[in-house]
Amino acid sequence: MLSAESLKRFDREVAKYPAEQKQSAVMACLAIAQDEKGWLAPETVEFVANYLGMPPVAAWEVATFYSMYELKPVGKHKLTVCTNLPCALSGAYHAVEYLRQKLGIGPGETTPDGKFTVKEGECQGACGDAPVLLLNNHRMCGRMTPEQIDRLLEECK
Amino acid sequence: MALLGNIHGVLTAGLNGDHSWRLKDYVARGGYEMLKKILAEQIPQEQVISEVKKSVLRGRGGAGFPTGLKWSFMPRSLPGDKYIVCNSDEGEPGTFKDRDILRYNPHSVIEGMAIAAYSIGATGGYNYIHGEIFEIYQRFEEALDEARAAGFIGQNILGSGFNFELFAHHGYGAYICGEETALLESIEGKKGQPRFKPPFPASFGLYGKPTTINNTETLASIPFILKMGGEEFLNLGKPNNGGTKLFSVSGHVKRPGNYEIPLGTPFSTLLEMAGGMRGGRKIKAVIPGGSSAPVIPGDVMMDTTMDYDAIAKAGSMLGSGAVIVMDETTCMVKSLERLSYFYYEESCGQCTPCREGTSWMYKIVHRIENGLGKPEDLDLLNNVLGNIMGRTICALGDAAALPVQSFVKHFRKEFEYHIEHKTCLVPKDVQWAGSGFHHFE
Numbered sequence: 084m085l086s087a088e089s090l091k092r093f094d095r096e097v098a099k100y101p102a103e104q105k106q107s108a109v110m111a112c113l114a115i116a117q118d119e120k121g122w123l124a125p126e127t128v129e130f131v132a133n134y135l136g137m138p139p140v141a142a143w144e145v146a147t148f149y150s151m152y153e154l155k156p157v158g159k160h161k162l163t164v165c166t167n168l169p170c171a172l173s174g175a176y177h178a179v180e181y182l183r184q185k186l187g188i189g190p191g192e193t194t195p196d197g198k199f200t201v202k203e204g205e206c207q208g209a210c211g212d213a214p215v216l217l218l219n220n221h222r223m224c225g226r227m228t229p230e231q232i233d234r235l236l237e238e239c240k
Numbered sequence: 241m242a243l244l245g246n247i248h249g250v251l252t253a254g255l256n257g258d259h260s261w262r263l264k265d266y267v268a269r270g271g272y273e274m275l276k277k278i279l280a281e282q283i284p285q286e287q288v289i290s291e292v293k294k295s296v297l298r299g300r301g302g303a304g305f306p307t308g309l310k311w312s313f314m315p316r317s318l319p320g321d322k323y324i325v326c327n328s329d330e331g332e333p334g335t336f337k338d339r340d341i342l343r344y345n346p347h348s349v350i351e352g353m354a355i356a357a358y359s360i361g362a363t364g365g366y367n368y369i370h371g372e373i374f375e376i377y378q379r380f381e382e383a384l385d386e387a388r389a390a391g392f393i394g395q396n397i398l399g400s401g402f403n404f405e406l407f408a409h410h411g412y413g414a415y416i417c418g419e420e421t422a423l424l425e426s427i428e429g430k431k432g433q434p435r436f437k438p439p440f441p442a443s444f445g446l447y448g449k450p451t452t453i454n455n456t457e458t459l460a461s462i463p464f465i466l467k468m469g470g471e472e473f474l475n476l477g478k479p480n481n482g483g484t485k486l487f488s489v490s491g492h493v494k495r496p497g498n499y500e501i502p503l504g505t506p507f508s509t510l511l512e513m514a515g516g517m518r519g520g521r522k523i524k525a526v527i528p529g530g531s532s533a534p535v536i537p538g539d540v541m542m543d544t545t546m547d548y549d550a551i552a553k554a555g556s557m558l559g560s561g562a563v564i565v566m567d568e569t570t571c572m573v574k575s576l577e578r579l580s581y582f583y584y585e586e587s588c589g590q591c592t593p594c595r596e597g598t599s600w601m602y603k604i605v606h607r608i609e610n611g612l613g614k615p616e617d618l619d620l621l622n623n624v625l626g627n628i629m630g631r632t633i634c635a636l637g638d639a640a641a642l643p644v645q646s647f648v649k650h651f652r653k654e655f656e657y658h659i660e661h662k663t664c665l666v667p668k669d670v671q672w673a674g675s676g677f678h679h680f681e
């Protein structure tokens with residue numbers, strides 16, 4: 084189901100918590116599973132739950148509660164643009180518009196070739212670098228002027 | 241680097257961006273000296289707590305609760321596991337200070353947590369890090385590895401017999417987990433839904449054990465406070481508002497970023513440090529303490545100082561120290577619409593007044609913004625928010641209601657104009673130009 088590498092990462096997370104509290108690692112393990120699979124299919128969530136000895140429904144509650152888990156397939160590169168007020172005051176919607184021009188898609192959409200998904204996100208805690216976007220949940224890209232967006236899209240090709 | 245300046249910098253003194261976050265750099269700045277001293281001299285727990293109380297350090301996460309007092313609530317002589325938890329789930333729109341503390345000075349947080357653990361009798365700790373800042377989480381894990389290898393955390397720290405195991409827990413996108421009991425639920429591997437209080441975490445916290453939760457900036461301040469002495473830290477600020485604080489300045493300023501200044505510094509000084517208003521435009525409004533704090537008209541703000549008491553007197557809250565500045569090109573209805581959407585999206589759904597009320601508030605503001613507002617909508621908004629405030633388990637309900645209440649109160653004419661003319665008072669092209677891409681200095 085998941086690679087040995089991912090399972091090794093699972094065990095590293097489990098070790099952070101008291102032995103009888105393995106469920107504490109569920110958020111991290113779901114994230115690791117998503118890193119490998121790209122999104123969380125029901126059977127992936129169930130696998131994580133079984134691994135941690137918790138009811139699948141409890142893992143499903145976590146997967147559906149936190150916004151960075153993907154419950155449907157997304158593009159290879161997910162661009163989450165923060166459009167909250169402080170970012171909106173500094174060009175977030177301009178960034179969304181520019182991405183629409185470049186990729187032909189708006190928030191919540193994926194390019195037909197499956198390469199890019201654009202999402203609108205809530206506060207990413209980086210308002211000083213606005214406009215910001217988060218690449219694949221991992222890389223925070225700040226001050227996303229058109230030139231910077233061009234550079235990022237080129238890099239993702 | 242988003243740490244752009246300071247006056248009497250304490251937390252940010254001597255930092256050099258990405259080049260000075262490692263253990264060796266922190267030690268060169270005098271880091272871990274306090275932890276060593278406390279453990280070597282076996283300084284009594286009460287004495288550490290009393291020094292923190294003297295500093296009048298107030299919680300930097302938003303509530304402003306005195307840290308020393310919070311620590312004293314812990315049943316520290318009770319046998320069994322106890323925890324210290326650091327709240328780095330920074331997701332309040334406008335706030336980005338803890339990210340920079342973790343990024344540029346992570347060991348100050350680790351040392352602060354170790355000292356806190358010693359003082360409250362905890363042997364376990366977690367730092368809950370906001371989901372979206374994965375790179376910062378990775379860096380913190382690296383800093384933990386360094387601290388562990390050097391013997392500053394782990395078993396029998398520096399031969400003192402004191403044990404403290406510390407780990408990082410990575411969030412995955414939920415504003416509500418910044419609420420301390422939701423954060424505990426989240427560490428336990430559940431949905432982040434706040435718990436009813438009492439019992440308070442000091443008696444029933446993580447895994448049901450006594451737990452203290454402090455904000456990142458609060459914990460990072462501890463080593464510095466103990467080093468300079470509580471009284472000296474207090475005197476950097478003003479009475480009842482001890483020390484310096486980081487302010488995250490965002491919105492329509494020339495140099496958005498973090499600035500560390502003594503509490504009691506005039507807002508006008510902070511604005512000047514941030515380069516003044518972008519494009520030299522006129523200030524219209526300021527949200528002085530994160531999106532949950534009531535908005536204040538710009539002219540009132542220009543006469544206010546940056547401390548808990550002065551901002552409360554001006555009708556808002558210092559909160560997390562997130563200063564969102566809006567200029568004359570801003571449509572207040574559009575701004576409130578975005579904020580209301582945030583609370584609607586982030587309500588955890590547990591309490592009916594918040595779950596339903598945030599949805600109502602967003603829908604009403606949305607229809608006003610889109611030219612479908614009705615004359616009675618402003619009263620309806622006040623009615624809805626009145627039915628949320630004070631009727632929910634946690635503070636998110638109030639946090640969602642306060643912006644609505646204050647925007648309508650201070651900018652009622654703009655809302656009325658929208659309803660009557662079915663469009664913005666500030667022309668849309670002016671808004672678009674005002675909030676657009678700009679050249680950063």
